[in-house]
Amino acid sequence: MVNRTAAAALVTCTALLASTGCSSSFGSGGETAQDNGGRQHLTVLIASSGDAETKAVKEAAAAWSERSGHTVTVDVAKDINQQLSQSFAGHKPPDAFYVNSDQFANYARGGSLYPYGDQVEDADDFSPRLRASFTHDGKLVCLPKDTSTLALAINGELWEKAGLTAEDHPTTWAQLEEVAGKLTTGGVTGLVVNGEYQRIGAFMKGAGGWITNADQTEMTADSEQNVRALEYVRSLLKSGSMKYAGQVDTNWGGEAFGKGKAAMTIEGNWLTGAMRLDYPDVEYEVVPLPAGPAGRGTLAFSQCWGVAAESAHRAAAVDLVKHLTTGAQQLKNAEAFGVMPSRTSALAEYAERNPSARAWAEADSYAQGPVTVAGFDKVLTQFNTDLAALATADPEKILADLQRNGEQALAKGD
Numbered sequence: 313m314v315n316r317t318a319a320a321a322l323v324t325c326t327a328l329l330a331s332t333g334c335s336s337s338f339g340s341g342g343e344t345a346q347d348n349g350g351r352q353h354l355t356v357l358i359a360s361s362g363d364a365e366t367k368a369v370k371e372a373a374a375a376w377s378e379r380s381g382h383t384v385t386v387d388v389a390k391d392i393n394q395q396l397s398q399s400f401a402g403h404k405p406p407d408a409f410y411v412n413s414d415q416f417a418n419y420a421r422g423g424s425l426y427p428y429g430d431q432v433e434d435a436d437d438f439s440p441r442l443r444a445s446f447t448h449d450g451k452l453v454c455l456p457k458d459t460s461t462l463a464l465a466i467n468g469e470l471w472e473k474a475g476l477t478a479e480d481h482p483t484t485w486a487q488l489e490e491v492a493g494k495l496t497t498g499g500v501t502g503l504v505v506n507g508e509y510q511r512i513g514a515f516m517k518g519a520g521g522w523i524t525n526a527d528q529t530e531m532t533a534d535s536e537q538n539v540r541a542l543e544y545v546r547s548l549l550k551s552g553s554m555k556y557a558g559q560v561d562t563n564w565g566g567e568a569f570g571k572g573k574a575a576m577t578i579e580g581n582w583l584t585g586a587m588r589l590d591y592p593d594v595e596y597e598v599v600p601l602p603a604g605p606a607g608r609g610t611l612a613f614s615q616c617w618g619v620a621a622e623s624a625h626r627a628a629a630v631d632l633v634k635h636l637t638t639g640a641q642q643l644k645n646a647e648a649f650g651v652m653p654s655r656t657s658a659l660a661e662y663a664e665r666n667p668s669a670r671a672w673a674e675a676d677s678y679a680q681g682p683v684t685v686a687g688f689d690k691v692l693t694q695f696n697t698d699l700a701a702l703a704t705a706d707p708e709k710i711l712a713d714l715q716r717n718g719e720q721a722l723a724k725g726d
Contacts, residue, residue, distance in 0.1 A: 352382045352625045354632060357399075357406040359392035359615075361582065362589075364649040369636070372644070376635040382628055400424045405620035407629040411454060412615055413445055417686035419618065420448035426619040427453040428630045437639075437655045445681045446616040454616035455637045458651035459659070460580040461675040462514050462610045464488075464602070468595040470500060470575040482602045485518070485544055492553035495575035503548065504574030505565045507556035508696045511578050514611050515541040517680045518604025523718065528685050531722065534708070534715040540605065542707035549703035556700070570594055580613060581672040585650035598671045612679035614654060652676070687724055691717045 356373060360366040366388055373384040387406070389395050393415050399405040400422070411419060419425050429435055429452025435443065442456040466481070474494045482488040492502030505511045509523075516522055521537030524530060532538075548554035555574075562568040565577035570591030577583075578601065587594060601610050617633040619626055635641065639661075642653035646662050652673060653659045663673035683692065694717055698710045 350381075352628050354382060354384045354407040354625050354629055356384055356386045356632075357389055357392065357395065357409040358386060359410050359412070360388045361585070361649060364585065365645075368645050368648040372636055372641050373632065376632050379635075380628070380631065382625075382632075384632065396424075400620075400622075403622055405622055407620055407623040407625050408633055409618050409620070410457065410615045411446075411618040413613070413682040413684050414689040414692065416446055416453070416616065417448060417684050417688070420453050421686045424621055425453050426621045426623065426626050426630075427451040428619055428626075428633070429453060429455070431630055432634065437657055439654070439656055439676065441612065441679070441681045442614055442654050445614060445684050454618045455633060456614040456616050456654040457637060458614060458642065458645060459654045459676060460582060460613045460652060461672050461679045462511065462578050462580055463598045463600055463671040463675060465569055465577050465579055465583055465596050465598050467569065467572065467575050468597060470495060470572070474575070481599050483600075484602050485515075485604055488602045489548060489551075489553070492548060492576065493551065496553045499573065501555045501560060501568075501574055502553040503576045503578070504555050504557055504560055504562070504568040505578045507558065507700045507702070509692060509699060510611065510613070511565070512542070512545055512699055512702075513680070514578065514601055514609055515545055515604060516609075517611065518601065518606060518609030519544075520604070520606030522680055523683055523714065524685070528683060529722070531715050531718040533718055534711045537606065538711050539707050542702060542710065544604075546702050546705075546707060569596070581652055581669055582650050584669065598668065600671045600675060608675075608678050610675045610679045612676065612681050614682075685721060687721045688718070691721050 356369070358366070358369055370386045373386050377384050392410055393412060396405065396409060396419070400419070405424065411425070427448070432455060435452060435455070438456055442459060443452055446452065446454050446456060464482070476491060476494065480491055482491050495502035516538050519537040519541040521532065521535045521541060523533050525532050545554070557564050557568050560568050560573045562571065562573060565574065565579050566583050566586045568574040569577040570587060587596065600608065603609070617636060619629045619633060623629055637654070639653065639655050639658035642655055642658045643662060645651055646653060653662050659673060659676060663670055691714070695714050698705065698713060702710065
């Protein structure tokens with residue numbers, strides 16, 4: 313999985329949504345419409361990372377159907393952002409669906425999402441950070457379906473070949489720079505990552521900076537901390553000990569890592585499934601990201617389970633989402649396709665069951681959540697474009713542009 317946003321666009325329903333409307337008919341006030349004998353038929357749209365995730369969601373939906381007496385059709389999107397936008401515009405949305413964090417605020421502000429958080433008695437079992445990511449106008453709109461964080465993956469064979477041991481695992485930026493240099497030789501680059509803020513942003517957090525303030529009401533992009541972070545990354549890129557995935561003819565850091573073109577990469581826990589499936593013979597371990605000048609820093613990613621405001625089956629859809637987000641189901645999902653539970657109780661059990669994933673699980677306590685501001689997706693797209701040229705660009709200018717673009721987006725959202 314490339315990341316929780318990009319990898320979500322792997323798998324179809326535009327025609328269904330646009331023409332037949334793969335949701336059932338709507339009641340004007342969101343009242344529950346009943347089918348034959350009181351049974352309801354719900355439609356669910358997901359953005360799957362692969363067959364394992366699709367199978368897990370369908371099996372969970374089937375189990376709920378058996379318990380509730382209702383029926384569910386699970387469709388897999390090719391481009392969930394596009395398909396949801398079309399379905400909302402056509403007033404024929406699916407009843408429940410994945411919501412990407414970069415689009416959450418757009419949908420919430422537009423009135424497309426039914427805020428059901430106050431109907432979840434144990435909502436506080438989800439971390440405050442995750443709940444904040446999917447809160448709009450003071451209401452918890454939708455439950456986070458899982459969580460992922462970033463950590464440093466190390467190729468064991470290449471590490472040993474460079475004469476390094478476990479004592480050399482980098483815990484600071486200076487140590488990361490040193491081992492990345494030692495690991496860079498021949499066709500191997502010490503560190504390969506995706507050239508985007510979803511990876512490089514971890515250095516901003518480690519330096520004590522971030523894109524916005526805590527409540528996402530002010531831009532903090534052009535800070536000294538962020539400049540220091542980008543200057544550090546630029547120095548690694550200039551030295552050649554760090555490259556972007558595209559520079560080594562791969563699509564993402566995990567592919568470069570699996571093919572032995574990278575001795576280290578910065579990726580989320582979805583790497584586990586990808587390595588098991590595509591590169592089962594590669595031995596590796598995962599350690600926390602090295603601490604920056606301000607301490608430990610990493611990023612967190614999540615999606616939430618949205619319920620359509622225009623759904624005729626809102627009560628049933630909320631009940632389905634509750635089933636899909638139980639601790640037991642989240643642990644099943646973790647086993648099936650590598651995501652971590654978004655419930656804190658289930659996450660603790662996950663860490664005990666999966667000691668090799670402990671670095672990812674423990675990072676959840678200090679991870680930085682995504683920016684979820686309406687209209688901000690375009691700002692971040694431009695930021696990623698600028699970061700692609702970081703090796704030869706001026707970090708201060710990149711951040712000044714991000715600051716200006718972000719302030720404009722925040723002003724429009726007021």
